[in-house]
Amino acid sequence: xxxxxxxxxxxxxxxxxxxxxxxxxxxxxxxxxxxxxxxxxxxxxxxxxxxxxxxxxxxxxxxxxxxxxxxxxxxxxxxxxxxxxxxxxxxxxxxxxxxxxxxxxxxxxxxxxxxxxxxxxxxxxxxxxxxxxxxxxxxxxxxxxxxxxxxxxxxxxxxxxxxxxxxxxxxxxxxxxxxxxxxxxxxxxxxxxxxxxxxxxxxxxxxxxxxxxxxxxxxxxxxxxxxxxxxxxxxxxxxxxxxxxxxxxxxxxxxxxxxxxxxxxxxxxxxxxxxxxxxxxxxxxxxxxxxxxxxxxxxxxxxxxxxxxxxxxxxxxxxxxxxxxxxxxxxxxxxxxxxxxxxxxxxxxxxxxxxxxxxxxxxxxxxxxxxxxxx
Amino acid sequence: xxxxxxxxxxxxxxxxxxxxxxxxxxxxxxxxxxxxxxxxxxxxxxxxxxxxxxxxxxxxxxxxxxxxxxxxxxxxxxxxxxxxxxxxxxxxxxxxxxxxxxxxxxxxxxxxxxxxxxxxxxxxxxxxxxxxxxxxxxxxxxxxxxxxxxxxxxxxxxxxxxxxxxxxxxxxxxxxxxxxxxxxxxxxxxxxxxxxxxxxxxxxxxxxxxxxxxxxxxxxx
Numbered sequence: 001x002x003x004x005x006x007x008x009x010x011x012x013x014x015x016x017x018x019x020x021x022x023x024x025x026x027x028x029x030x031x032x033x034x035x036x037x038x039x040x041x042x043x044x045x046x047x048x049x050x051x052x053x054x055x056x057x058x059x060x061x062x063x064x065x066x067x068x069x070x071x072x073x074x075x076x077x078x079x080x081x082x083x084x085x086x087x088x089x090x091x092x093x094x095x096x097x098x099x100x101x102x103x104x105x106x107x108x109x110x111x112x113x114x115x116x117x118x119x120x121x122x123x124x125x126x127x128x129x130x131x132x133x134x135x136x137x138x139x140x141x142x143x144x145x146x147x148x149x150x151x152x153x154x155x156x157x158x159x160x161x162x163x164x165x166x167x168x169x170x171x172x173x174x175x176x177x178x179x180x181x182x183x184x185x186x187x188x189x190x191x192x193x194x195x196x197x198x199x200x201x202x203x204x205x206x207x208x209x210x211x212x213x214x215x216x217x218x219x220x221x222x223x224x225x226x227x228x229x230x231x232x233x234x235x236x237x238x239x240x241x242x243x244x245x246x247x248x249x250x251x252x253x254x255x256x257x258x259x260x261x262x263x264x265x266x267x268x269x270x271x272x273x274x275x276x277x278x279x280x281x282x283x284x285x286x287x288x289x290x291x292x293x294x295x296x297x298x299x300x301x302x303x304x305x306x307x308x309x310x311x312x313x314x315x316x317x318x319x320x321x322x323x324x325x326x327x328x329x330x331x332x333x334x335x336x337x338x339x340x341x342x343x344x345x346x347x348x349x350x351x352x353x354x355x356x357x358x359x360x361x362x363x364x365x366x367x368x369x370x371x372x373x374x375x
Numbered sequence: 376x377x378x379x380x381x382x383x384x385x386x387x388x389x390x391x392x393x394x395x396x397x398x399x400x401x402x403x404x405x406x407x408x409x410x411x412x413x414x415x416x417x418x419x420x421x422x423x424x425x426x427x428x429x430x431x432x433x434x435x436x437x438x439x440x441x442x443x444x445x446x447x448x449x450x451x452x453x454x455x456x457x458x459x460x461x462x463x464x465x466x467x468x469x470x471x472x473x474x475x476x477x478x479x480x481x482x483x484x485x486x487x488x489x490x491x492x493x494x495x496x497x498x499x500x501x502x503x504x505x506x507x508x509x510x511x512x513x514x515x516x517x518x519x520x521x522x523x524x525x526x527x528x529x530x531x532x533x534x535x536x537x538x539x540x541x542x543x544x545x546x547x548x549x550x551x552x553x554x555x556x557x558x559x560x561x562x563x564x565x566x567x568x569x570x571x572x573x574x575x576x577x578x579x580x581x582x583x584x585x586x587x588x589x590x591x592x593x594x595x596x
Contacts, residue, residue, distance in 0.1 A: 049497050075500040082501040088494035092516050101512075102502030151502060 005029070005155065005187045009045050010054040010067075018042065018052070018211040028181055028188045030202030030219075032195070033234060037208040039191040040085070043157045046189065047082050048075035059155055059187070081148030085159040087140045089132040095119075095143050096128040102151035118146045122180075137165045138173050145180060156181070156188040162197060174200055195235060199223060207231050225268065229281040229373050238342050240283045240373075241335050248273040253372055255282065258340060259330045262306050264370035271374050281373040286323065286344035288369035291353065292362040304364040312359045313339055315350075322350040326363070380569055382549050383557035384576075386465055387534055390553055394472035394533035395526060398480045401473075402529075403522065406484035407510065411496075427539075428478040436542025439471055443543065461543070468544035468551050472533035480529040487521020488514060524591040531584040535577060 003023045011018040018038040022029075031039040044050040046057060048064065051072060057065040059080075064073050089098050099118050103111040119128055122142045132140060141161060148156060161177060162170050178201055181188050192198050198205050199219050206216040207227075214234065215227040226232040232240050243257035248266065253274065255262045264282060266273060274280045292299050292307075299307055310328040325339040334340050343363065350356075408414055409421065427435045443450040445460045454460045461467040491514050499509040515522070537555040544551040546560065554573050561570040 044497075047497075047501050049500065075497075076503045076505060078501075080501055082498065084494045084498055086494070088492065088498045090495060090498075090513060101499070101504075104508075105503065147498075147502070 004060050005189070006056065006058040007042070007046065008055040008057070009042060009052045011041065011045065011050070011052040016041075016211060018045075020208070020211070020213045022206050022213055022216050024187055024189065024204055024206075026185060026187060027203035028190055028201050029204045029206060030198040031189065031191045031206050031208055032198040032202075032222075033193065033208030033214075035193055038211040039193075039208050040159055042208075043082070043159055043189065043191055046155070046157055047080050048073055048078050062154075079151070079154045081151060081153035081156045083141075083144045083148050083156070083158040083161050085161075086164050087132075087144040089135075089140060089143055089147070091132050093131075094128065095124060095130050095132075095135070098132070098143055099124075099128075099146050099150055101147060114150055118150045122146045138169055138176070141165070141173055141177070145177075149184060153186065155186055156184065158188065158190040160191055160193075162192075162194070177201065207234055209234055225271075225371075227374060229375075232281070232283055232373055237283050238286050239289075239336075240281060242279060242281050245274045245276050245278050245280055247276055252367060255280070255370075255372070257282075258328055258335055259332060260306075260308060260328070262365070262370060263367040264372050265368050267372055267374065274372060274375065278375070280375055282370055283373065284341070284365050284370050286342045288365065289341060289343040290364050290366070291343065291345065291349070292364060293353070294358075299362060299364065305367045306365040306370070307362060308341075308364070309360070309362045310340065312355070312361070315355070320347055321345065322347060322355070324355070326361070377569060379548055379552070379557060380573065383552050383554050383573070386468070386551065387553040387555075390465055390468045390472055390536075390540075391530050391533040393466075393469040394476060394536075395530045397469065397473040398477050398529050398533075399526060402477050402480040402525075403484055406481045406525075407488055407514070409481070410485045410488035411510075411514075424481050425478050427475050432475060432536070432538025433542055435474060436471060436539035439467075439474065439539060439543045443467070443470065463545045463547060463551060465544065465551055468536075468540045468553060469533075471539040471543045472536040475536050475539050476529040476532035479532050480525045483525030483528060484518070484522045487518035487525070490521070491517045520591045524588040527584055527588050527591070531581055534580065 003025055005024040007023065008021045009018055016038070018041055020038070020042060031042060033039055041050060045052050052065065052067065054067040055065065056063070056067070063069070063071050064078055065071060090101065093101065096115055096119070100111055100115045103114055106114070119125060122145065124139070124142060124146065127135065127139060132143070135143065162173055165173060174197060181201070190201055202219050204217065205219045205222045207214045207222065209230060215222060215231045223235070226235055226237065229240060241257060243255040243262065245253060246256050246261070247254040250266050253264045253266055255264055292304065301307070308328060310326045312324050313327050314325045316323045321344050324343045324345065326341045326343060327334055327338070328340045405424065409417065414420065440447060440462065442448055444462050445451065445454050450460055450462065461470060495513050495517070496509050499513050504512060535555055540553060541556060546552050546556045552560065554577060558570050558573045561573070
C-alpha cells in the first residue's frame with residue numbers, strides 16, 4: 001500500500017499539546033483514542049481550519065502545510081471533504097441545496113448534473129426538497145457524505161460519523177458507511193472512540209492518547225498485539241496484569257504472578273523477548289479464561305495449562321453473558337483491587353454449572369491466551 | 376389632533392428610521408466582528424458600545440455636544456468647512472438616538488451570530504466558500520431572526536429617546552421636537568390631553584415591539 005498522506009503536526013494550546021506523526025495510504029485510517037486526545041484537532045489541522053505551529057502535511061504529493069516553508073493552504077483550496085460530528089447540515093437549505101453547496105463555482109448545468117448524480121448514487125431521490133430537520137439520522141449521514149463528496153475531494157475526513165445515532169441504526173449505518181468509503185478511492189481519515197467502529201471501518205488504526213500517537217498499524221495488529229500496556233488500557237482490554245519473567249525463549253515465556261507459574265506465548269517477531277528477572281505487563285481476555293467442570297475427569301496438565309483455583313467474590317449480569325470476579329486461593333494482595341481475575345462466560349454456562357450456589361472453582365488459561373506486552 | 380402633535384409624530388418617525396438605518400450600517404458589522412473575529416482591544420470596543428446603556432442619557436448627550444457641537448472636536452472643523460452643524464437639527468436627533476440604541480442592536484445581533492454553530496461555518500469553508508461568502512450564505516441567514524429582533528428593539532429605543540436628543544438637538548417645535556419631547560412640553564404647559572394621547576400611542580407601540588421581538592426570538596430559523 002503506497003503512502004498517500006503524510007502527517008506531522010505540532011500544536012500547543014493552553015493546557016494541551018498535540019505532537020503526532022503518521023502516514024496513511026488508500027482506504028480508511030482511523031484515529032482512535034479517548035476524548036480529549038487530539039483526534040478532532042488533527043482533523044481540523046488536516047482541513048486547514050486550525051493552524052499548527054510546526055509540522056508538515058502532504059497529500060498525494062501536494063504540500064498542504066509546511067511550517068518551515070511557510071505554506072498553509074486555506075481550507076477552501078485543500079480539496080478536503082469534511083463530515084462533521086452531528087453532520088453540520090445547513091438547516092436553512094434543502095437536501096438538494098446542501099448537496100450543491102460546494103459546487104457554487106461550477107456552471108449552473110454542471111452543478112445540477114452533479115447534484116442529481118449524487119442524489120442518485122446515495123439513494124436520496126425522494127428527499128431532495130426536504131430540510132435537514134425532516135430527515136432521519138441515517139438520511140442526514142448520507143446527505144453529509146454526499147455534500148462532502150460532491151466536490152470530488154482528494155481526501156475525506158469524518159469526525160465520529162456514527163455517534164449521533166441510536167445503537168441498532170448504528171450497526172446498519174456502519175455497514176453502509178463502509179461500502180460508500182470503499183467505493184470512493186480516496187484516503188479517508190475517521191475519528192472514533194468506539195473500538196468496534198475502529199475495527200470495522202479502519203484499514204489502519206492510529207491510537208491517540210494525550211496528543212501523541214501510541215501505536216499505528218493495520219487493524220488486526222492493534223487488537224491482538226497492542227504495542228504497550230497503555231495502548232492495551234486505551235483499547236479497554238481487561239485483566240492487564242504484571243508479573244516477573246522467569247524464563248524466555250522463542251517457544252514460550254514462563255512468568256511468576258501471584259505466586260503462580262504461568263506459561264505464555266512468546267511475542268511474535270520482531271518484538272524482542274523480555275529479559276529473565278524483569279517485570280512485564282501481560283493480559284488474558286476474560287472470555288479466554290476457562291472454568292473446569294466438576295463432573296468431568298480431573299484436570300490434567302497436558303490439556304489444562306496454567307491451572308489456578310479460587311473463589312468468586314462478585315458477579316455481574318450482562319444479559320447474554322455473566323462476568324465473574326475471582327480471588328485466588330493463594331495468599332497475598334489481590335492483583336486488581338479486591339480480585340485477581342475477571343472471567344466472562346455465556347449465560348447458559350452460568351446456569352448449568354449452578355454458579356450462583358457453587359462459589360469455589362478451578363480454572364485454566366491456555367498459554368496462547370496469555371499475551372505478554374512489550375515494555 | 377393639533378399640528379404640534381402631527382409634526383412630532385412625523386419627526387419621530389423620520390428620526391427613528393434614520394437612527395435604525397445608521398445602527399444597522401455600523402452595528403451589524405460590529406456585532407459580526409465581536410462575535411467572530413479575533414479583535415485587538417475587543418473589550419475596549421465592547422465597553423464603548425455598551426456605555427450609552429449605562430450612562431445617564433444627558434451625559435451621553437453632553438459627550439455628543441463635545442464631539443459634534445458647533446465648537447466640538449468634529450463639529451468645529453465641519454462647521455468651518457460647510458457652515459453647517461448637526462446641533463439643533465433633526466439629524467442631530469437621529470445621531471443621538473442611534474448612539475443610544477446601538478448597544479441594544481450590537482448585543483442582540485452578536486448573541487444571535489454567536490449562537491450559529493461554528494461547524495456550519497467550518498463546513499462552508501471546506502466546501503470552498505470564503506469567509507465573506509459564508510457570512511452571507513450561512514451565518515447571517517441563520518442569525519436573521521435575532522438580527523431582526525435587534526433592529527425592532529433599536530427602532531423602538533430610538534423612537535423613545537429623550538435625554539441625549541434634548542442635549543444635542545434641543546426641543547424646537549416643528550424641527551427637533553420628537554414625541555417624547557412633545558409629551559414633556561405638553562405636561563409642562565398643562566396640555567394633559569395631548570400628553571395622554573402621545574403617551575398612550577407610545578405605550579401601544581412599545582407593546583407591539585416587545586411582542587414582535589419575542590416572536591422573532593422564539594421562532595426557529
